[in-house]
Amino acid sequence: MEIKVMKNIMHANQKLAQENRAYFRSKGIKAVNIMASPGSGKTSTILKLIDAFGDKAHVAVVEGDIASSIDAEKIDKLGNPVIQINTGGGCHLDANMIKSAVESLALKDGAILFIENVGNLVCPSSFDLGEGIKMVIASVPEGHDKPYKYTSMFEAADIVVLNKMDLMPYIDFDRDSFYKGVKALNEKAEIIEVSCKTGEGIERLAQWMLTTQVSHNRFL
């Protein structure tokens, strides 16, 4: 006998993500899912933004990592609430991990919550965490072809940060091709060029983060 199922396999994750989203909405929390390759500057961008916000925002951080707590220790030094999630080899964070992490963080109303996903341009794009903003960081040395290879990641982004701009003179990075790829997938995505090394563009990114409105109704 045949049974029609017609159910999305991500259903369980999406349900939990919606619960997280409802929680963030009720507390006016801006949750930002930061996705990028390993080494593109996710932690550096978070550190720079915390500094740039000054007293304009309460920032808490969820650090996703395969095994270490190196990144969480850097955030902890600044005195911001941080919680480490080790996925134990898993390639992405999921909504359930965020749910338990957030429960132990005691977030302030109106805070900005940075969720640093596992360094990976594939899997994290498939798992909705309940965030209001998806930030994808690409860095100049990775090359301009990333939007063409990792379409889901760039298609979902609200903001694309192009980091390590200070290396532009030394790398064959075709800026037009990069912009064209991002815009083809995602016309609305904001692209902001920064360098965590020199501080270029950080102020603009911080302003965007502070002023942008969160869409709490989003699905993947």
Added chain:
Amino acid sequence: MHEYAVTQSMVKMVVDEANKANAAKISEIRLVIGDLSTIIDDSVQMYFDIISEGTIAQGAKLIFKRVKAEFRCKSCGEVFIKPPVGFDCPKCGGLGTPTGVGKEFYIESIEIE
């Protein structure tokens, strides 16, 4: 790349459905997977063989229905299958944009005994 987690979720879903129907065994599972979903059939199969062991889904045949990624040209409106590289329209060379077709990842139906 994340097939372990999604296969685990898939097995739970089909076993729940089959239990609702008081089935003794699941003999076939039909999955619809878009080319943009980043899911690889062989990998799902491999994890399925391990995860389904000891459940009523053990030994079920997995049928994979792949859906190609469709893009629409912003200049001429042509709908085309995404070429291996880039998103350019094969007709006019304009910029293609995703239509949503190719992102599927769901269980269509199961066969129970």
